[in-house]
Amino acid sequence: MPTSSKKAIAPKKTISKKTTAKKAVVKRAAKKAPVTTKHVHEHTATVLTRALHEKKVLSDRRQPLGHLLLEQKLRDAGFKGVVTTDKKILDKYSTDESIFCIRPQVVIQPKHQRDVEVAVQLIATETKRFASLSLTPRAAGTGLGGGSLTDSVVIDVSRFMHDIGGVKKQNGVATFTCEPGAMWRDVERMLKHHDLYLPPYPASKDICSIGGAVANNSAGPDSLRYGHCADWVASLDVVLQDGKTYTIAPLSYKELKVLLKKDNAHATMAREVFSMLETNEKVIANAKPKTTKNSAGYAVWDVLSTSLANFKKGHGTFDLTRIISGSQGTIGVIVSVTMRAEPIAHDTDLIVVPVFDLLDAGAVIEKALEFNPINIELFDGLTFDLALKNPQFFKDRLGMLTYYKVMLSMYTTYHVRYARRTPEFTLLITLNRDDAKLETDRAVTKLRSHHGKYARKVASPIEREMFWQIRRASYTLSKFQDPEKRPAAFLEDMVVPTKNLSKFFAAIKKLLNKYNVIAAVHGHGGNGHLHFYPLLDFTNKTTPALVMKMTEDFFNAAIELDGNLCGEHNDGIIRTPHLDKMFTKTILDLFKRLEHACDPDDIFNPGKKVNPRFDVKASIRHTN
Ligand SMILES: Cc1cc2nc3c(=O)[nH]c(=O)nc-3n(C[C@H](O)[C@H](O)[C@H](O)COP(=O)(O)OP(=O)(O)OC[C@H]3O[C@@H](n4cnc5c(N)ncnc54)[C@H](O)[C@@H]3O)c2cc1C
Secondary structure, eight states: OOOOHHHHOOOOOSOOOSOHHHHHHHHHHHTTOOOOGGGSOHHHHHHHHHHHHHHTOTTOOSSOHHHHHHHHHHHHTTOOSEEEOOHHHHHHTTOOSSSBOOOOSEEEEOSSHHHHHHHHHHHHHHTTTSTTOOEEEESSOOOSSSTTOOSSEEEEOTTTOOOEEEEEEETTEEEEEEOTTOBHHHHHHHHHTTTEEOTTOOTTTTTOBHHHHHHHTOOOTTHHHHOOGGGGEEEEEEEOTTSOEEEEOOBOHHHHHHHHTSOSHHHHHHHHHHHHHHHHHHHHHHHSOSSSOOOSSOOGGGSBSSOHHHHHTTOSOBOTHHHHTTSTTSSOEEEEEEEEEEEOOOSEEEEEEEESSTTHHHHHHHHHHTTOOSEEEEEEHHHHHHHHHOTHHHHTTSOHHHHHHHHHHHHHIIIIISTTOOOSEEEEEEEETTTOSSOHHHHHHHHHTTTOTTOEEEOOHHHHHHHHHHHHTHHHHHGGGOTTSEEOTTSTTEEOOGGGHHHHHHHHHHHHHHTTOOOOEEEEGGGTEEEEOOEEOTTSTTHHHHHHHHHHHHHHHHHHTTOBSOSSSOOHHHHGGGGGGTSOHHHHHHHHHHHHHHOTTOOBSTTSSSSOOSOHHHHBOSOO
């Protein structure tokens, strides 16, 4: 059951950018004062009364007025897609894969770009009368931080906007264009016909969309070498604050100067960012998190590809897609994505290193990084145990014959090769024979003499498949520990420098013991990036308080080890209030200034990235 709206949302307490008039409306809603005709035009009141009865939402007092009028207004403005307040649908959109439950008041599903423009224009106008109206984009809804949840209007781009264009090749670079709701798996299939793939693929590639992945600046195993989604974006079509679509792509200094003279939303954003860089270049450069992965904050430090002085001399580019990728829908709604793709590497070798002493893991990873691997992934002993105890889990994923072969390989590994000892960690290291710094057999020898005593090259395709099956299933497997509980995503995205990884493992273990909770650990070892989901019972009333305490302790442990809180899952509801642990006040103020320039009426996904407005504890779900 979703949390009741009263409990789930605390009215905007912190920084509100809205006008005094809007605040008065918020106050009325917060006090739950009945809305009277005094506040509205007479015609509006008639529509409202009819809508209240027709939609049977009298009990919903979260300033429903603007929301109830929305459907009619959208239709009048020419919106062709779906607009719904159906209870079951609102329930469905109240959750994503995070620990939160927040009920929207309206869900709209645009048919095309024009519908998105209509919706943005309308909300931008109406929010001046009804302050709580806002627009939160949503695609496949697999986000782990609550990024797509809202108490206002959800704009779901996944239902109709999922067209995929073909591959274009120019100067040896392959690109494709798709709508934001296109599923990653469908794009992957299309690219495979061209022997191409999208390197920052997340583990959720079978269930997430391209638009959501770009908006979260997602990443995955191969990001060790190839970076995040933002690194693969060529251009984005985005509906900005004025309800118009702009194609945003890297610009030369000459092109930027032309843009800066214009009077539109794209130019406003460019002016703000450029002026920030002109006055704070060093501060911004120094604020870039030192870890090898990050999706926290707005990546202003990546906008210029060279120094400001060099850029002004005509070198490099100014690229606002670097900010929009990872902005979680707080700056505009992405309506089209163009990305580069990479040839699939066929000549790869897998080295597996079972590590029986926790403290060896970091050292092995540091050594393996010297070989220029494509990825270094890991899963812990608990994950391996869960795979051994739940063979049926793999049955649905694999064909019958492969299933038996993979299971045989798994049990032989455990009983024979490991003599029934479960390694603390299993490390998977992929080398491309074409560009690895060391030939695979020599790399194995080096690892053996450097804390990786049991390192070996895995030649059998079935055994390779077995290790990757376990790694890819890590999150889902963790659900088998206790079906009555939920693997909770709130600590799952911390990154530390690899040299501190062993210390971080130890700190996590200690804290898990302190709170008496279990969590299987897996992640992107080469980046020092660990995912773990403590098993918690959300039907227990004490869980929200526990979540709050654990968050502080674990986040502080990462920061103490020069880490960051958010490698790839983005800030959402859970991490936005903690960004002051990572960034100085000056930088946080710059983020706010940037967001305000791009979204002066706070219509785009308020409460995420800047100006946290959700009461985290009260918004936590009460179901597992
Ligand atoms: C089992 C599992 C494994 C996962 N593994 C990974 C992983 O390896 N790496 C990783 O990075 N993430 C991972 N995730 C998290 C999540 O799947 C990814 O971040 C994914 O890319 C989100 O895509 P989505 O389509 O579900 O987006 P959603 O959750 O729908 O949206 C994500 C964010 O983008 C915004 N948004 C959506 N569409 C638009 C748009 N058109 N314009 C502007 N903003 C928009 C939303 O408001 C929201 O803030 C995992 C999740 C699960 C459940």
